[in-house]
Amino acid sequence: MTEESKAAALLFAEPGARWRAVAYGPVLCAIVLVVELVTGSSVHWFALIFCAALIAGFVALQVIAGQRHVSVALTGEALREGTETLPLTSIAEVLPERDEDSWDDEDWESARALGELSGVPRKRTGIGLRLADGGLVQAWARDHRTLRTELTGAVRRIRDTDSENGADR
Template identity: 45%
Template sequence: MVRRPGPPVSADPEILFHEPGATLWWLAAGPVAAATMMFIQVSSGYGWQPLLPGVFLVLVTGFLGLQVKAARIHTSVELTPEYLRQGAETILISEIVRIYPEADGPELPAWQASRALGELTGVPRGRTGIGVKLTSGRRAQAWARRHRQLRIALVSVVEREAA
């Protein structure tokens, strides 16, 4: 088992970039499903029977709650001047040597075959990879939905660290 260091403890770290991974608005689907089921029951003549809408409320909200919690753990991103956290993996900024340029053209750059940071097997769906060169010549992919903003913040932090 690989043990990754957690974020350094500081009083109030300056967060330069943050993505939560998933929005809590998905949890509204449970009450919407229950209200829809209630509407179907009432409009079809069965009257007000709360058991089935209650089951929909509990099951849909519970299932989506688990999904949102998992997404918030595994696909969240946080960048501070000291560390970059991708999901449950945290790397120190001092371990990042270089940020590779964006991929352009039909040829895939070598960094796109590198492992994605975080404990997932690849770059999460809906996110775009950013090539990073780590100490000892290793390559990896940082990722985010708003990858351009993360790239700008990463470049500035890595340049500041190198200076």
């Protein structure tokens, strides 16, 4: 495996939204259609087809938005959170998890969340990152423990590679 393909290999990914959600509305309308056919009541063809198409259309828009703004991808070179990509070389440290027994908030909990959203998306958990310039930001994911583990390892590998290359000079 070449160095470029190692760096481009996906270490962690969350899609943000799945296309199977688009089928839920039409499936529900099909169930209502079957019930109407079985019970012998009048079948509302137009209403069921219209509702199925309308629901599928709205959910498709939500899936596209979810995949664009709430997806996460970590490679050997960068962390992408929604629409923002952060090179791993700009991350100095992955901060420890919040102490659940502590009454005080960690400094990183009030830091800016990566991506273009105003905060950590719903049903996601923030991960504190100290940047090379000293600033703090929050990465986030549903499976935050796996992202934290993979991100810590990737940042450590980048740091070790940089120190080896710096020692050779």
